[in-house]
Amino acid sequence: TQLLEQSPQFLSIQEGENLTVYCNSSSVFSSLQWYRQEPGEGPVLLVTVVTGGEVKKLKRLTFQFGDARKDSSLHITAAQPGDTGLYLCAAYMDSNYQLIWGAGTKLIIKP
């Protein structure tokens, strides 16, 4: 059973477009993280969100944690080829503080 559902699984868009990817669950999380992974490398942390309703911005990336701490979204404005990669969400379960991972969204930005 996949506790963290990421959607879409795959997204290919043109440079300059906007996009949103999602990370959803029926469970409540104490915190949620977004990582980006490029081919041949390990994941790298982008952001950690902790408070329900929290919004964080990292340049053109906007991260939001759902009010109920069950879901999150990542919005990219004016996507660039350098944004290409596998975007993974990972969340700490409230019940046991175990970190679980989503399957990722593979994003390709075409020049």
Place this chain on the structure above:
Amino acid sequence: EAGVVQSPRYKIIEKKQPVAFWCNPISGHNTLYWYLQNLGQGPELLIRYENEEAVDDSQLPKDRFSAERLKGVDSTLKIQPAELGDSAVYLCASSFFGGVPGDEQFFGPGTRLTVL
């Protein structure tokens, strides 16, 4: 500061052969993780160490996989014998305090294993 170091980067073996992967975490990080990642998927935890103690190995297939972190620093993951389904990328990660919400994990580049 050096990141997480893994070796080898690539390994090709025939099924039923043994294989070992090595990881040196970031200096000062108490927690070390081994993950398995299939193509286009998220990491799956195999084992987590706090210093030299394995605190979560519930997902480690113990009939063929073993791991050690003898001095609480570097670690080795072994598969014996390897099966075709073991082909994947094996990632090592480290952090200051595992199990703490919001703790950042730092990953190595992984070892890509191909079993023929």
